[in-house]
Amino acid sequence: MVISPIDEKSDPGHTNSTLRDSPARSPRNQRLVAPSPASAAPLQIDRTKVDELRQILDADQVLQGTGEELSDFSIITQDSTVSENSRTWISRVRVGGLLFAQKIFKSWNNPDFNQEQYNTYLREVDILKQLTRKPHWHVILLLRHYTDLKGQGCLLLSPLAQMTLATFLSRPPSQESIMLVPRWIGCLACGLAHLHLNKIKHKDIKPLNILIHGANPVIADMGISNRFDNDSKSSGPSAGSRSYEAPEALNGVARGRRQDVWSLLCCYIEILAFMKGTDNATFHRSMSLGHSSYYAGHSLIVDWLNSLNPAAADEDELAFIQLLLDSFKTNPEERPYARGLAEQIQAIGEQRPHKYIGKCCVVDDTVNDSSILNASQSILSKPEDLEKGSLLYFVASTARSLDENAILTACSSLASLYRQVSNGQIRSIRSAEQELLLLIAPVRLLSIHVQSCC
Numbered sequence: 001m002v003i004s005p006i007d008e009k010s011d012p013g014h015t016n017s018t019l020r021d022s023p024a025r026s027p028r029n030q031r032l033v034a035p036s037p038a039s040a041a042p043l044q045i046d047r048t049k050v051d052e053l054r055q056i057l058d059a060d061q062v063l064q065g066t067g068e069e070l071s072d073f074s075i076i077t078q079d080s081t082v083s084e085n086s087r088t089w090i091s092r093v094r095v096g097g098l099l100f101a102q103k104i105f106k107s108w109n110n111p112d113f114n115q116e117q118y119n120t121y122l123r124e125v126d127i128l129k130q131l132t133r134k135p136h137w138h139v140i141l142l143l144r145h146y147t148d149l150k151g152q153g154c155l156l157l158s159p160l161a162q163m164t165l166a167t168f169l170s171r172p173p174s175q176e177s178i179m180l181v182p183r184w185i186g187c188l189a190c191g192l193a194h195l196h197l198n199k200i201k202h203k204d205i206k207p208l209n210i211l212i213h214g215a216n217p218v219i220a221d222m223g224i225s226n227r228f229d230n231d232s233k234s235s236g237p238s239a240g241s242r243s244y245e246a247p248e249a250l251n252g253v254a255r256g257r258r259q260d261v262w263s264l265l266c267c268y269i270e271i272l273a274f275m276k277g278t279d280n281a282t283f284h285r286s287m288s289l290g291h292s293s294y295y296a297g298h299s300l301i302v303d304w305l306n307s308l309n310p311a312a313a314d315e316d317e318l319a320f321i322q323l324l325l326d327s328f329k330t331n332p333e334e335r336p337y338a339r340g341l342a343e344q345i346q347a348i349g350e351q352r353p354h355k356y357i358g359k360c361c362v363v364d365d366t367v368n369d370s371s372i373l374n375a376s377q378s379i380l381s382k383p384e385d386l387e388k389g390s391l392l393y394f395v396a397s398t399a400r401s402l403d404e405n406a407i408l409t410a411c412s413s414l415a416s417l418y419r420q421v422s423n424g425q426i427r428s429i430r431s432a433e434q435e436l437l438l439l440i441a442p443v444r445l446l447s448i449h450v451q452s453c454c
């Protein structure tokens with residue numbers, strides 16, 4: 001069972017928007033499968049639900065997910081503030097009944113701010129616009145940006161998540177939550193690899209900058225990120241969070257993409273502690289990380305990882321612990337790149353395939369019927385040929401979850417959606433989710449079942 005990380009009754013901002021729903025209702029967490037022989041009768045399609053999805057899609061399409069400037073921001077209604085710091089705040093906003101996240105840069109006309117603040121805003125817009133070209137499941141999406149009447153730069157972002165990874169790991173571990181977190185490990189590696197593939201170095205990976213939307217982890221906050229060309233190395237002082245900064249960043253020497261890998265490995269260590277029944281605060285106290293860094297506590301953490309080996313739950317967990325020991329190196333040259341890390345994580349799974357990575361980021365090899373594959377691959381690219389976690393990958397791999405009769409009926413709809421994504425008509429991941437349901441639901445050969453995959 002997958003638990004929702006938010007209590008619906010206590011959430012004043014709750015709506016029926018699929019961008020805001022818990023895993024039990026989010027289209028991202030739905031799998032399309034053919035009905036069993038026992039349910040061969042035609043399905044009764046809920047037209048109200050289909051109409052609701054169409055309205056959501058229409059509103060989402062107004063924003064398009066292109067990252068361009070929004071000329072008419074009167075369509076945005078402020079809802080409530082989520083968090084705030086000295087320079088920015090995050091708020092809930094509504095567009096056509098949908099809830100989104102909005103990051104607001106406090107007015108640079110204020111004497112307390114300067115040109116640097118304005119340049120920070122422009123740099124984040126530039127980076128996020130670069131990422132809209134190929135949206136990824138595990139990376140925040142910039143829908144639009146604009147400057148409001150107060151002279152404040154505003155980023156309209158999707159999804160509006162329920163919480164951060166830091167908040168999730170701060171809660172007392174339960175059986176349900178412990179079962180939920182392992183597959184986030186590989187998904188986050190794929191998200192980071194996507195950033196690096198697009199020549200973006202995040203520079204501030206930490207649990208506070210990883211959002212949890214339903215059952216899906218999303219890398220966010222590109223506030224100090226930078227783009228690079230062929231060489232990703234930089235040097236000098238770093239503005240990242242000291243606790244999770246790589247040794248080379250703390251020492252002010254040249255560092256490249258693998259500084260992000262160090263920071264992600266620190267997040268993995270906290271996830272592993274959670275899986276072993278320890279909340280984040282307790283783990284930090286035990287490792288003396290309160291006012292220190294993972295670099296300073298490196299030897300103590302390595303000793304802790306080694307102590308877990310004899311008590312590993314299974315061979316897969318033992319392999320993951322060993323991967324951490326092999327990767328958590330103070331010398332960046334001894335660390336894997338993000339793509340290599342993702343591949344090593346996916347390789348773990350003798351007892352339970354894909355335990356440490358979501359199906360959204362792996363190729364599903366469980367379907368071998370040649371007639372099914374021929375029917376889908378005649379009009380869709382093979383998922384193996386596409387970037388894992390990408391929007392096109394999602395569309396192309398959907399056919400793998402359908403039986404032969406269903407795929408023959410739904411294939412043209414899938415191909416239509418694939419073409420819309422390929423030519424840029426659909427750019428938002430959320431739009432694709434809605435469109436997929438609207439294209440396939442009327443077929444009446446399919447039923448929608450919730451699954452726990454991100």
